[in-house]
Amino acid sequence: MGLCRFAFFSSSPLILFSSCSSFLGPRTVSISFPNYPLPSANFAHLPFLPKTHFVITKTNIPRAATASSSSSSSSMEAPPQGYRRNVGICLINYSKKIFAASRLDIPSAWQMPQGGIDEGEDPRNAAIRELREETGVNSAEIIAEAPYWLTYDFPPAVREKLNNQWGSDWKGQAQKWFLVKFTGKDEEINLLGDGTEKAEFGEWSWMSADQIVDLAVDFKKPVYKEVLAVFAPHLQ
Numbered sequence: 406m407g408l409c410r411f412a413f414f415s416s417s418p419l420i421l422f423s424s425c426s427s428f429l430g431p432r433t434v435s436i437s438f439p440n441y442p443l444p445s446a447n448f449a450h451l452p453f454l455p456k457t458h459f460v461i462t463k464t465n466i467p468r469a470a471t472a473s474s475s476s477s478s479s480s481m482e483a484p485p486q487g488y489r490r491n492v493g494i495c496l497i498n499y500s501k502k503i504f505a506a507s508r509l510d511i512p513s514a515w516q517m518p519q520g521g522i523d524e525g526e527d528p529r530n531a532a533i534r535e536l537r538e539e540t541g542v543n544s545a546e547i548i549a550e551a552p553y554w555l556t557y558d559f560p561p562a563v564r565e566k567l568n569n570q571w572g573s574d575w576k577g578q579a580q581k582w583f584l585v586k587f588t589g590k591d592e593e594i595n596l597l598g599d600g601t602e603k604a605e606f607g608e609w610s611w612m613s614a615d616q617i618v619d620l621a622v623d624f625k626k627p628v629y630k631e632v633l634a635v636f637a638p639h640l641q
């Protein structure tokens with residue numbers, strides 16, 4: 406956790422310096438949007454945290470022991486208790502760059518699309534629905550699914566804000582991730598979505614896996630590293 410500290414952020418053109426220290430050693434990354442001057446990062450070298458440092462919990466509850474076995478998720482595992490069920494969407498273009506968008510409420514935080522799974526909803530359907538609602542994208546095919554749920558805890562302030570909004574008391578989110586191939590043209594992408602939900606994102610870009618991890622909010626970084634490692638065979 407906490408690999409990167411954003412030291413400076415300015416807009417127009419967006420320039421962001423993040424000084425990152427990981428087990429690869431300290432490094433400074435400078436990124437400018439929307440046309441990245443960065444040499445394309447080699448995904449195979451995405452740093453992995455040692456297992457013992459994972460905040461991620463993988464649950465091992467047999468399906469038969471869970472209350473809702475009606476879900477048609479192909480996962481053999483159930484999400485942990487106390488976490489909001491959510492889908493994450495890793496959308497890639499034909500060049501295997503990954504879709505990320507900046508949050509309207511926190512413009513320095515970029516993320517992959519994600520959203521809650523409705524009661525009784527198949528996670529695959531939720532992924533397709535959330536993608537359409539948040540990005541307007543309809544031309545897409547699911548090509549892989551993470552075999553287990555990945556969870557992250559909300560930092561206290563985020564937990565309070567979101568739970569007030571939702572009228573709930575979730576510790577964090579349990580995410581089922583899907584790798585989705587974009588088969589349309591970039592013009593199809595519309596951050597106003599399909600108009601059914603309030604817009605969440607301000608700008609979008611195709612990024613490398615390293616860029617996505619660098620620009621993610623700290624508490625999501627471990628999940629992002631893990632999911633991008635799970636999908637790595639499809640991203641090369």
Ligand SMILES: *[C@@H]1O[C@H](CO)[C@@H](O)[C@H](O)[C@H]1NC(C)=O
Pocket residue numbers: 498499500501502610611612
């Ligand atoms: C995928 O995104 C990258 C980065 O923006 C871009 O250079 C590439 O042309 C895109 N590929 C396709 C097929 O759209």
